[in-house]
Amino acid sequence: MRRSDEILIVGGGLAGSEAAWQLAQRGYSVCLVEMRPVATTPAHQTDMMGELVCSNSLGADNLTSPAGILKGELRYLNSLIMEAADHSSVPAGKALAVDRNVFAGYITKKLSGHPQIRIERREITELPEEPAIIATGPLTSPIFAERLRQVTGQEYFSFFDAIAPVVFYDTIDMNKAYQGGRYGQQADYINCPMNEEEYIKFCQALLTAEQAPRHEFEKDVRYFEGCLPVEVIASRGIDTLRFGPLRPVGLPNPSTGAEPYAVVQLRQDNADGTLFNLVGFQTSLKWGEQNRVFRMIPGLENAEFARYGVMHRNIYVNAPKVLDGSLRLRGSKALFLAGQITGVEGYLESTAMGLVAGLHVAFCAAGLQIPLWPKETAIGSLLRYLAETDPKVFHPMNVNLGIFPSLDVKIRPKSLRCQKVGERALRALEEFDKNCLK
Ligand SMILES: Cc1cc2nc3c(=O)[nH]c(=O)nc-3n(C[C@H](O)[C@H](O)[C@H](O)COP(=O)(O)OP(=O)(O)OC[C@H]3O[C@@H](n4cnc5c(N)ncnc54)[C@H](O)[C@@H]3O)c2cc1C
Structure with missing residues (x-):
């Protein structure tokens, strides 16, 4: 059972693992609850934390692509998932691909060996007490998904993606x-x-x-x-x-x-x-x-x-309606969502929303106001998408140039434009880190 001094994280996937790491590294005690192997999802095959359910590629890895910008930001913020990816990388041209077992094994070892993290293996079926992070992913267990649907309201909770290009x-x-x-x-x-x-x-x-x-x-x-x-x-x-x-x-x-x-x-x-x-x-x-x-x-x-366009099983909330802009459930003091369930799409987007939720819970626990992430960053742009999109047309989004604020000048080709956006993002992140995160 969770101790009173612990922050509860539900789900030891990419987002939950990242959130746990960020909190533990800042000295907070974490109880990370993962249901596997007691119960499992239709896609996971192991009991390891941070298991990749499909491709072993995490996408492009340089500033000339939006996915590369996000990786740069995650590395800058000492992401455990990026550390694991760099440790387990396999040759894949300009992309970062990993040996999935080495990758998940690395994450599992780091989390279970951390003195501030306690891992429990059980399925959560009720909304946890605050402070907590829900990171149960696109294949959240059915009972818990039903619980979440009741809390968020039926029309703001989706079980299936049907996205147009x-x-x-x-x-x-x-x-x-x-x-x-x-x-x-x-x-x-x-x-x-x-x-x-x-x-x-x-x-x-x-x-x-x-x-x-x-x-x-x-x-x-x-x-x-x-x-x-x-x-x-x-x-x-x-x-x-x-x-x-x-x-x-x-x-x-x-x-x-x-x-x-x-x-x-x-x-x-x-x-x-x-x-x-x-x-x-x-x-x-x-x-x-x-x-x-x-x-x-x-x-x-x-x-x-x-x-x-895609059509697949995917559990996510209508973030602009359900969350308050900082990934916190509206009406709660310190109950955050993290990962793909927030309405982002992709391994590293989910990781980023785990990292953010971890940091934001830490702000709450310290009685501090949650800062606003710079919109020039990939992370800030994803958060802005979740907060500001018209709820009527909201659908899950991956990181792409269109969600960043445009540059003042038109630059072609796209790869050069992306590089400039990336350089601007990293400058903004450094400044944000110095002024708000440290
Ligand atoms: C089939 C499939 C294939 C995908 N392929 C790709 C891909 O190739 N590339 C890509 O970029 N993205 C892909 N995605 C999208 C997404 O990036 C991944 O699903 C990613 O793992 C999401 O991270 P997460 O941390 O939000 O969820 P997950 O990594 O799924 O982690 C959620 C964790 O919560 C646990 N859990 C669920 N319910 C409970 C509960 N009630 N109590 C306790 N624990 C619980 C689960 O066991 C799981 O470990 C895919 C998604 C799906 C569904």
Whole structure:
């Protein structure tokens, strides 16, 4: 059982392990509760902390990519997960890939050998007393997930991701696309018009494109009728898309004055307006196929994707509604969420949200105010996404250039732009560390 001087962390995955480490290194006593091997998830296979459930790649590892910027920040903040990754790395070109057993073994050893950390193996089924961190991940055990759903409210708790692809605004060809809402209302949409020939070719490409494989435990997941993958809608008849998400009525093309045969609409995806998602385009197609097929849409021929569409099992909260901007559950004093369940997506994004939750609990425990992370950093940008996105369109997000504030000057190519964003991020983090974290 948890001692009164301990901070409880539920879940010993990437986020929970990182949070435990950050707290313990600052002298706090931690009780880390992991349900494996007493109970397990459909994807985990070992009882180790920080187990990677799928790929052994943690993505690109230099400042010319957003994932590299996040790694730089995590290393700067003495992340245990990054230490384990560097210790267990295997050759993978410009990416950082790891031997998954060495990686998880390293994390497990470090945590179990730490004098401030006590590990318990049991499933948590009730909301823990504060101070605590919930880091139970995208495959949170069913009983606890139900408990969380009751606390957050049904409509703000998701069991499944159905995400449409997101593109960078400045890669949309606005000579072909046009701004405007249906029947002249809400001009916030970008419309990509198709003629009959383009539409038919596009539908055929959708129907023959390769789909991403599903995990065994996801095979029985049935789609909601209101949220069908775009390729499934296309398979229901040649006109189904044209009477569904690609409906052209009320959207005349200003250059011809006529209604196109079909229209793909894009909606703003972040507060800064640098990202737009393809409305109704949730999809299970492989990423390479999305790149090929969705670039057939007029105006998107050269579009760059900030993230691809996915449909998979994933438990997460509607962060802008449920959390207070610092990963704390609204209405609580010191009950934080961490990891993928907060609405970020990816191994290192989850790790980062574990690190942040750990530091924020420490601030609470010390009776200090939680500082605001600089928006120039990858971590600050992810937090801002979780706090400021319109709850109606909120969906999980990975780290990408579109969530960072733009640079004052336009820089091409993208890798150089990213490097400048990365250098700015690390400068801001150093300053933040000196003024707020030390
Ligand atoms: C099948 C699948 C594949 C993925 N593949 C990738 C990928 O290739 N690359 C990528 O970047 N991201 C991937 N992700 C997304 C995500 O990055 C990982 O799931 C990541 O592990 C999330 O970290 P986390 O700490 O939030 O959760 P986890 O690492 O899953 O940790 C949560 C921990 O909580 C424990 N737990 C759950 N419920 C309870 C409870 N009630 N009581 C006690 N303990 C509990 C679990 O056993 C687990 O150890 C994948 C996700 C899934 C579901």
